[in-house]
Amino acid sequence: MKKNSVIIIGLVLLLLSCGNKVASDADVIKTIDSYRSKVDNDQSLTKKTTEGALTDEEGYEDIGRFEYSVFFNQNPRALYKITNKEITDQTISESYYFQDHNLVFIEKTKSGSTPQKMYTKGDKNVLSSSQINDDDIEVLLKKARRFKNAFYRSE
Numbered sequence: 001m002k003k004n005s006v007i008i009i010g011l012v013l014l015l016l017s018c019g020n021k022v023a024s025d026a027d028v029i030k031t032i033d034s035y036r037s038k039v040d041n042d043q044s045l046t047k048k049t050t051e052g053a054l055t056d057e058e059g060y061e062d063i064g065r066f067e068y069s070v071f072f073n074q075n076p077r078a079l080y081k082i083t084n085k086e087i088t089d090q091t092i093s094e095s096y097y098f099q100d101h102n103l104v105f106i107e108k109t110k111s112g113s114t115p116q117k118m119y120t121k122g123d124k125n126v127l128s129s130s131q132i133n134d135d136d137i138e139v140l141l142k143k144a145r146r147f148k149n150a151f152y153r154s155e
Contacts, residue, residue: 025127029119032104036097039080045071054086064088070151082147096144103144108136123148 039045047069054064064087071081082096090111097105103123108116116132123145126137 025119028121029128032097032119035099036105039071039097042071042080044073045080046074047071054088072151077152079148079151082144082151084143084147094140094143096147098148101148103141103148106140106144108132108140 049067049069051067052065053062054066055061056063066087067083067085069083070079071083072079079098079101081098084094084096086092092111093109095105095107096103103120105120106118114131116130116136118129118132118137118140119127120141121127123141126141129137132140
């Protein structure tokens with residue numbers, strides 16, 4: 001009986017030690033930060049910028065302007081980063097980072113306030129966030145999906 005218990009424990013330990021290693025959120029965040037830095041410094045990416053007026057809900061009155069930039073590779077077509085800046089009575093800047101077609105990070109900054117940051121695994125799974133509430137998280141994730149879909153539809 002003792003011998004069987006030792007064998008079973010040994011087999012369990014062997015199986016557990018050979019299993020997949022799961023990266024901690026801290027490791028994933030560190031990897032994403034490194035990736036963002038690489039994207040920000042990559043001069044080979046194509047940048048396409050669109051600028052225009054922001055209007056009120058009825059579309060009659062200009063209330064500010066926007067600047068929207070997409071950073072991507074032409075061949076193979078791959079999206080790396082989208083920046084969106086809205087300038088009204090305050091400036092709101094958003095940066096969306098993508099890796100292998102998946103959203104990995106969002107940063108939103110309003111003039112005069114602390115940046116809101118969100119690390120993600122795709123556009124539905126938030127790994128970590130700071131200075132951001134659940135409603136803003138949902139809005140930013142929807143915008144990320146919309147921006148990404150618009151990029152790939154424009155092929």
